[in-house]
Amino acid sequence: MELTEAARGERPFVESYGPGGFRIGGERWAGSVLILTDRAVSWDCGDLADLDAEALTAAFAEEAMELLILGLGAGAASIPPATREALREAGLAVEAMDTGAACRTYNLLAGEGRAVGAALMALPGG
Secondary structure (H helix, E strand, O other): OEOOOOOOOOOOOEEEEEEOEEEEOOEEEEOOEEEOOOOEEEOOOOOHHHOOHHHHHHHHOOOOOOEEEEEOOOOOOOOOHHHHHHHHHOOOOEEEEOHHHHHHHHHHHHHOOOOEEEEEOOEOOO
16 A cells, blocks of 8 residues: 655655555565664564564664554554563553554654654565
């Protein structure tokens, strides 16, 4: 799905998403991705069972984030309370939703200049 063009700066924005990956900042990404303050990186997380609070905490440790948008694939789901608590203890407030909504929410908040990051699980297929 193509997303509406947003104001661009130094931040990466999600341009499109679909089965198997994303287009972020003009670059095609296969699989899941993390969007940090100034770049996107591959993320080895295929589904909720792979979600690792310690790995997310490490990935975002050097980032000045007020909110982490977590895209959980095609269906709406919630993260385990222990995972949410571990992220909160590391200073990361988390909003979990399906990946499409997460892409749109991240773009909106990043476009407003908010200190936001994203962890986006790729949709199945592709």
